[in-house]
Amino acid sequence: MQDKRNIQIIEWEHLDKKKFYVFGICMTMMIRVSVYPFTLIRTRLQVQKGKSLYNGTFDAFVKILRTEGASGLYRGFLVNTFTLISGQCYVTTYELTRKYVACYSNSNTVKSLVAGGSASLVAQSITVPIDIVSQHLMMQRKGETMGRFRIQNSDCKRALVFGQTKEVIVQIFKADGLRGFYRGYVASLLTYIPNSAVWWPFYHFYAEQLSRLTPKDCPHLLLQAISGPLAAATASTLTNPMDVIRARVQVEGKNSIILTFKQLMAEEGPWGLTKGLSARIISATPSTIVIVVGYETLKKLSLRPEFMDSRHW
Incomplete structure (x- = not known):
């Protein structure tokens, strides 16, 4: 019988926090x-009505690059x-x-579920105002806008970067x-909490599951690098309907999640x-x-010296 392996998880107390945050x-x-x-x-596709501007991801990429240049793909990036x-x-x-959860349960699934949801709650409380401003900047197209607010163009690069941000904040x-x-x-x-x-x-x-299917000498980091995208695709598929509604509520200034959902279904059906x-x-x-690779490597680089010998990669 093949020897089963467990993916080793580096715990928080084993890390050098200064290194961890800088890296x-x-x-x-x-x-x-x-x-x-x-x-x-993604944000522009979610906000547009039907296929009024873009027919898909590749079409949007080409059109934005052609009409707005490379800088058009980075609108709102600094914010x-x-x-x-x-x-x-x-x-x-x-x-x-x-x-904290480890004191009550040894299940990795339970710890991950509770910790992931809690972390997202804290992060979104900080992120939402930043997202609101950056999303309105994303909606600014050359000579027009896809959102509620239209920003005046400026020839000054400094004004273009900082002036537009200020103008969006004032209008909001x-x-x-x-x-x-x-x-x-x-x-x-x-x-984002469910995601x-x-x-x-x-x-x-x-x-x-991958660790059970692969040879014993297969690097843990490779399995984690494969698992991350699989998990991301799964989570994205499950939560995308709510993400579409979120984008429309924030960009179009709607107040009701339920009414936004009903309007979307009436106009574009389930495919919306x-x-x-x-x-x-x-x-x-x-x-x-x-x-995943960076985070796991980051934790390894930040591991306190006294725990180095206890890890087997």
């Missing part, structure tokens, strides 16, 4: 740069980088919650007050709930590989 910020920034264009494409803060809060909450505040920066907060929670809560258990599940799914999976797959 983590650098890694997250590299990921954001690589996948941001698909985040923008979006502030979510790096929420990313670190997410990881910290996830690891601390796993540690004038239209909705402070509440406008948390529009769609409940929809975000209903999207996070589902991703972690599936990630560990796929890793454990799949909008942006391919772009979401495309952006999630490579980024998840980097996140």
Whole structure:
């Protein structure tokens, strides 16, 4: 009988926190740069009515590149980088919650489910206002807009970067007050808490199943690199309908999740709930590989010296 292996999990208390946070910020920034264009494409696809502008992910990529240039794929990117803060809060909450839940359950699935959901709750409370601003910037096309607010163009690059952000913030505040920066907060929670809560258990599940099917000398990191995208595709497929509704609530200024859902179903039918799914999976797959490999490597690099000899990779 083949010897069964377990994917080794490095616990939070075994890490050098300073190294972990520094490496983590650098890694997250590299990921954001690589996948941001698909985040923008996903948002535009989810907001557009039918196929009024783009016929799909590839069509949107080509059209944006042709009409707006490479910079068009990075609209709102600088604002979006502030979510790096929420990313670190997410990881910290996830690891601390796993540690707390471990006192009551040894099940890796239970620990991952509770920790993933809790981490997403904390992160979204920080991320939503940043997402609101960056999404409205994403909607600005050359000479027009897909969203509620239209920003005046400027020839000054400094004004183009910082002036547009300021203008969006002012328009959101004038239209909705402070509440406008948390529009769609409940929809975000209903999207990302299940997404996070589902991703972690599936990630560990796929890793454990692959470890049983592969030879004993197969590197753990390779199994984790395969498990991450599988989990991301699963979670994205399950939560994409709510993600479409979230995007519309936030960009179009709607107040009701239920009415937004009914309108979407009336106008576009069930297929409307799949909008942006391919772009979401495309952006999630490579980024998840980097996140998983980077995150596991990051934990290894941050491991305190006294625990080095106890690990077998």
